[in-house]
Amino acid sequence: MTGFRLAKGGLVDRSTALNFQFDGKVFSGLAGDTLASALIANDVHLMGRSFKYHRPRGVISAGSSEPNALVELREGPRKEANTRATMIELYDGLVAKSQNRWPSLDLDVGALNSIVSAMFVAGFYYKTFMWPKSFWEKIYEPIIRKAAGLGVASKEADPDKYEKAYAHCDLMVVGSGPTGLMAALAAARSGARVILADESAALGGSLLNENEEIGGQSGGDWAAGVIAELASMSNVTLMPRTTIFGWYDDNIFGAVERVNDHVLEPSPYEPRQRYWRIMAKRAVMAAGAEERPIVFGGNDVPGVMLAFAMRTYANRYAAAAGKSVVVFTNNNSGYRTARDMKAHGVHVEAIIDSRKESLADASGVRVLRGGMITNVTGGKRVTGVELADHRGISCDAVAMSGGWSPIVNLMYHRGAKPKWDERIAGFVPTNVGEAFVAAGSAAGKMLLSECLADGARAGTLKGKTPAIPKCRDEAFAVTPLWWVKGSAGKAFVDYQNDSTAKDLPLAAQEGYRDIELAKRYTTAGMATDQGKLGNVNAIAILAEATGRTMDQVGTTTFRPYYTPVSFGAIAGPFVGHHFQPVRKTPLHEWAEEQGAVFVETGLWMRSSWFPQKREDWLASASREVLATRERVGLCDVSTLGKIDVQGNDAAEFLNRLYCNTFSTLDVGKARYGLMLREDGIVFDDGTTSRLAADHFLMTTTTANAARVMSHMEFCHQAHWHDLDVQYVSVTEQWAQMAIAGPKARTTLQKIVDGATLDDASFPYLAAKEISILGGMTARLFRISFSGEHAYELAVPADYGNMVARSIMQAGEEFGITPYGIEALSIMRIEKGHVAGGELNGTTTAGDLGLGKMMSSKKDYIGRMMAAREGLMDKNRQSVVGIRPSDARDKIRAGSHLLKKDDAPSMAADQGYISSVAWSPMLNMWLGLALLANGRERHGEVVKIFDGVRNIHMYGVICDPMHYDRENKKLHV
Amino acid sequence: MRINCPHCGTRPVEEFTFNGDASVQRPASNDPKTMDQWFDYVYLRDNPKGRFDEYVHHSSGCRAWLVVTRDTQTHEVFGVVTARDHAKKRVKA
């Protein structure tokens, strides 16, 4: 043995040395090491500080349950806090730092908390820090927040990628130890689709850590043989480095595969981690059992660790936790560790067995039966132990085993609870249904032979169960020992959160008797290991303090995540600009050519304005409005929802959906329609055209397109299935552009084939198929949102950019100008047309001034509820126009309105400004507002309250139609 | 949670949108005397702990509206029919 690296054995690759840094110091480890094993091999045990008292802490476990040895791994944007040293596969160039200490791990000022720790009992903060009142936020809380927390997380974007995927299988096996391998083998040989997942880098589970014998070979060799067979089968998927973190309804499992956490940087084509949703017809829980600590004085001094962990470091990683070891146990595991350590040449001082009697094989190591460790000496490293009989034993490491807890967390993610089994002194699974069964030690089967047989049974979906190989069993016997009562110093139940054995009885004494209350009051079980190591001890101590049984106290609720999961994995590739897909219109390229500034509108990118030179948005939009109102403008309106409605009952269907009537609409004509929700509130509006007796083209607002479609599907399928009507979204089929302005007709006429666009053949609200550009079939609608003489032209999407360019060319002589939705918005506000600001899900047709559209001759969605008292109330807010009293003032959307002489208060509130625009036509700011009893108040001067911008002024209420009230321009 | 869409087969819950109690039925009459029925239909909901019939839209699949019978505590799905068949059956009954 050189230092603490054992001379022989282990699964590490002695030919590959890896350099790494911990707290700035360079160390060397071996391929196959974890960071924890490499540090232990370098005689580094102090790896972290605890949460509350900042106690020095070393590694406790050798797996994912580790509560103490948490480090900040990597640097810069790849830095990740709280990473378990026990799960970090060593790679060359690894950089890690200890955390929750200042200024250094060795000298941590926070450890002063320990001195006043007598006061810091469970719940102390609920009883103090209340005076003076202002001190909590200014003084106490900032100090607590700074001292609390664990690692420091990066605030920079992660340079690595993540992926998501779905998987399906007949059988998923969680855990690849003896049980899991047998289960997978049984299912795989019958031809079933099998997934075998294990959180470790290597498959084999405990067989990699323990000295076992199966089928005449070592456990490791047997496992390698089974894994090779499984790997050769096309119906088997092996998933090492994959943690099943949660069980969800209908046997869907969430999992994270750590694809590239074991390398310095992933390849550019591969993700760091991959998130899986595994849909398993059946699953087997074969994750084994977790060893428990014993609660005794100083059970947290670096060098004290679980017995299983100590022998794992020796057997698998060839790392000795010490040179002279004491074992403290209440079951056979301690003996196993003593034997293994002795075989590795480590001196074992004694086995302290809390039981008066035991038959376990100590292989010549001194056994102190009925012994108790009351204290561990040493601050940052074990120097010895003190026993209840005041004897002292010098040593540099302590192995402890308080018994075993089946790892069943996943099985209780859907609400069931485990039950206490006295025989193994652990909570074992209850039946949660045939789709998810526990096997092996996860089911409380503590002998290797039982595990192999149980795994084979659980994995047999059809046909014969495979033969069970013979093996050597280690006897299992345990007598509970939870808490060494005469402990000197602190005895920890929850290491990371510093909950001690005394906290739980105190919680009970104060009334927090329920395990859930005790957990919340003491924080035991709430650390990053979620109580994997400490919860059973906490339950036992609480049971004793309150005179209840283990089952009466019960467990806290098991919940995802089995181990913590990175945000990145769950977010997958949908981050940054890829958070949501981008939806582009068929005229996007044309708009880009015209210099459009795009704006996110839902998922769409819409052209917002088309600046020239150094115009800002207002100058650009104003110019676009003037050009359109004086000459002609072209606007992309492709995002409006378009739904093809066909069938013999299409007209009847529309009659029932809209509050106004569509059955009377002539073929070749368009009509504005208003849809209500069933509660009588306005849902959506748009222009719908009749293309044939049994064929309509409905348009919806951009925002509501999908909801209108769902609504139609619901109404048809759930209410009116007898109607002969078919409908499909054709939004994406058409590039649609508005051509508006006095020169719209002349511009369009230049590209239309044959037809003449005069008022006789193409009057206002005409809607017809035409031919353009010498043979392209298009649809032309004479409708207007801007208030100008305007058309909307729809052409098949792939031709959109070409047609838009042709129109620009045709209109060039008239000064055609592209305009965006800013200009569109200005023009609709000038015209008093309602849009999103007014169609806000709380307004009625009456509020919008559209009450007359509501037919009284037919049934339609929303008709009845619209008649309720509250929806007819004359004091409801209705749409009005508003202008500043002083034409130089700028009014702003979101301002509230008060009576001219009222002081601000909610009670006096009269409404608010819903939409605002600078009107280049009227040379002032103007808007639409929702005002109580608004239609009766045209001409009234109101106070405009804009408290968030601290700008207040007066305004005049007017008709919503600010511009061209006679609609003359429609017919220019 | 997975739902067996009669048209598409079994799909996970992310493909579906829920719209609640399917026991409600849109009244046939517009007579103001039926206001109580309308109020019940629009606003009151069966909300049992246990077996529940609900409207579900296969919004990211075939876009059929379904009536799913499901346990609201265990989320177990007992049965699925299309809303169309559900409505037809109700007319007969």
Next chain:
Amino acid sequence: MSDQFTRISPLADIAFQGRFGADHAAPGVTLSVQHPAAIVAVIARKGKAKALAEALQNWRGVRAQWAGAEQYFVLDKPFDEVRKKLDGLASCSDQSHGRAIIRIEGPKVRHVLCKGTPVDLHESEFEIDRSALTQMAHVGVHLTRIGRDAFELSVFRGFSESFWEWLTEQSEEFGYQVI
């Protein structure tokens, strides 16, 4: 109809030919943008579902892909011809420009697609010529298996660029080729 006009695919600016991603010997998947003569959404009129299904089955040389209850996408024949042929049986809507179709094939095709769809595409569960409506990467996808290791993915044209970006990124680890 407008055959003399040049159609510009929404993927024209992004689906460049070539070899991309990880450099394995052979590409894991091969992607190509498809341009069927037409895509017609066909929905049975009331009471005509069976007759429609039969008419489509008996119409030689036409691909009719299932697209929901009593609905199909009919490919390859011009819209007017489809409409005339199915007159009285179905309502037809032209979607030729509304959807973009990407073919993806190769030994890793299922490995790529399982990153998007929850549909089990294992041969034993999803046979050739079968279609599904599903969602991948927040985009609605009409998916058809056209061969053992070949699928067509049809999406609304407005999403096609985003979808292409996602699909190619998922293919990178296997190496992919665009033809």
Next chain:
Amino acid sequence: MKYSVFSLLKSTLSGHKKWPPAWRDPQPKKDYDVIIIGGGGHGLATAYYLAKVHGISNVAVLEKSWLGSGNVGRNTTIIRSNYMLPGNNPFYEWSMKLWEGLEQDFNFNAMVSQRGVLNLCHSDPQRDAFARRGNAMRIDGVDAELLDTEAVRDMYPFLDFNNARFPIKGGILQRRGGTVRHDAVAWGYARGADSRGVDIIQNCEVTGIKTVKGKVAGVQTNRGFIGCKKLGLAAAGNSSEVAAMAGLKLPIESHVLQAFVSEGLKPYIDGVVTFGAGHFYVSQSDKGGLVFGGDIDGYNSYARRGNLPMVEHVIEAGVAMIPGLARVRVLRSWGGVMDMSMDGSPIIDKTSIDGLYLNAGWCYGGFKATPASGWCFAHTIANNEPHKLNAAYRLDRFRRGYMIDEKGQGATPNLH
């Protein structure tokens, strides 16, 4: 024993052996003046204010499980009063005022921490809507600030300002908003109510409501019949089930809302921030965990657990808002059952049954309302008439057409 630094010091010297129980564990009496069903935040607060404000202390709070086991023990701890509509705004502001004096009032440190609630906006219409909301607050004297992008960047430079799909265009900030240690609210109210004579009876499940001639007479429980003159239902999440015992059908659906906490971190984010282009909000607890959540799962449920699609939806939005979160790990998720009402607003009212009162429909906003809800419900029960602060929360508002719909989603509970 009054909690103070002095009592803590004194107890430390005696080894903490003398701390009395925070509340008794009484046997139910034969009858009470008032029974409250539900030992959560609202029920305990109601009992506290019945005793403290109205002098009614012959009160029992019946809790079917452990006290605070409902939504008060499983929320994301946020308090705010940034409402827009007249029916809501004064009520929530009253709640905020009660929070501000709560700890001294009930002698329990609930860690009321006004570190600010910031809602982000990502479009011009959204900013206009925020201005409307902010002005509705300011018009009634409630604090609200409209921030532009730069002001948001100054506060939280690590939000995604570089590569966002939906760029941050500003936000609305309520500095008086913040967080409260949620369990401690239940404990503080329980201790305060208990010390004023209220019986808090845990593990006592109501199985039936007895009425005589249209008047409440008492409740059947798993611990026998308990009589009462007045009965208050404060069992949000289960309101429909409890109300059904009295033959009432409610405008409510029960839905599951998931919440999450990350591993503990050194101070990362100071206040509460809400994403405006998806469902995500986050704050950091005093212990260091990032506490966050998003939207309800969307299907009716009484299970206190959800499914993965909403987990993904929330966490995608989280990383979209704060790219650095990618390497932070989420530790635990859980679920609570919400009363989703038909307009997204609650009900605090009398019912058609004499002596039966209803406190329900909190959607996922019940925690911040706890003090005012208890205060108003106590008033309503004591006076048999709502206080003007809860006058809009009437049960008949749907029938009459006076909904309080902040989101404008209508009678679709899972969209509120």
